Amino acid sequence: MNLDIVAFIGRTTVSWIQIVGRSGVFLFLAVFQAFQRPVRMSRLLKEIEFIGSKSFLIVFVTALFTGMVLALQGYHTLTQFGAQALLGSAVALSIIRELGPVLCALMVTGRAGSAIAAEIGIMKITDQFPALEMMAIEPVKYVISPKILAGIISLPLLTAFFDVVGILGGYLVGVHLLGINEGVYFGKMITAVTFADIYGGVIKSLCFGLLISWIACFMGFSARPTTEGVSEATTRTVVVTSLSILVVDYILTSLLL
């Protein structure tokens, strides 16, 4: 019985190490091949459109309501200390440092990450990768590399959009609903937010962009070539990416502070 447990732990550990190794090689190949000729700009732009442009609406709604809730909660907390004037800086710092990159990444994971995994999994089921190979086209370079680059490019832009909309959401509630002075809201924000806060948010969003596209592509690419395999890959993508985002966020925050 004890030996069974040891064997199970050993098998699981070896399997995890194999997955990490395989996914590392996969990422290396995708990034390496992305810069080899021929560079397919149209593929990259198409992926940026899919991951970036098409996520605008969901990011907009999430950001708007996050900013509004933050302002509402922040106002009632700050009122207890008579510090309502700090609402602008509290909203801005929370969004720029943490909520912007993290919530934006989680939203993109749900919308684009799962779709990427499903798309790649279906390509695998329907023999589209061997078809590319038979046409003398490297599948990793053609399919995976643009998606990974697009993830890295799109996330910082979406996060910047999230930050702006979130701060505006806070402004709507704080200034127009709760009656804080407009100049105070933005004035305190300008003095409180430093370049390091914005820089930290950009670093985080770059890492999250890479994580989302990397995990989604790898899960799709290594999915079992069955319908269950694709569904499993999609679910795993959302779960693993979401958890990874939270863990990596903590690590990055501790490094950046």
Next chain:
Amino acid sequence: MVLFVNLTPRYEQMHICRGIIVDTPEPVGYLCPMIRVENLVKTYGRIVACNNVSCRLEEKKVTVILGGSGSGKSTLLRQVTGLEKPDSGSVFFDGMDLTCATKKALYEKRKKMGMLFQGSALFNYLTIFENIAFPLREHTKIADNVIKNIVTMKLEMVGLRGTEHLMPSQLSGGMMKRVGLARAIVMDPKVIFYDEPTSGLDPISTGVIGKLIKDLNTKLGITSVVVSHDIASSFKIADNIIILYYGDIIAQGTVAQIQNSTDERVVQFVTGAPEGPISFTRTDASYIDALLTDNDKTTGKML
């Protein structure tokens, strides 16, 4: 009379030139094979998919690889096209061993190959026009108006002109196969591989695909390698037939030789007889034991 012995003659030692194994010249008196498979072995765990397979796929001929489900014919096709590496053995295509070729060299050779996949493998995010134009756009710098003409010509060949703007999901199975075929021939390959081209199709679509394969061979001189289990259509289109049974070649020869074979396994396969040396059941375990025991023999667990 079917030749049950290996038809492949003994070849001299291969030359090794800068890491690429180059084929030796053909002995005088033999037809030049487009593809030569030598002692190919491929296993998946304990399952032997190719058991020391050797065969010649001749130029400008239609060779049909026949066999039941799980006989290793699709595996053999994947080895021959270089999509999978064998455990051992060689596949010579156009004078080069694909099993140890570099990716660059393999991709150069692939430009001379076309393949029709069982499920057509069309890109579902591209229109029919873009699917067929895809290899041209990737590998050539042909102007758009010329690409349009080439695609129109290829679609005309497969009888689907006018469907350019449709998406693959809007086509039937037979039409998708024909589009897949148009894409396979768009680069004017020297050889086309067909993986189960008629499976799941109605009799008319089967006939149309069969005719297209034969026409491409006779009119354009394209070497064709067809993997199938459809005896009737195979006999119509084949010049040569190879029959696989659990990873072994049990017969190879012309259509007439296969039809006149006296080998019981070949006769059973050709006639589709349920009784014969090729067993319907896949296990050697006793049926009575299986009924009487509560445990799964392989895992030992309760069923």
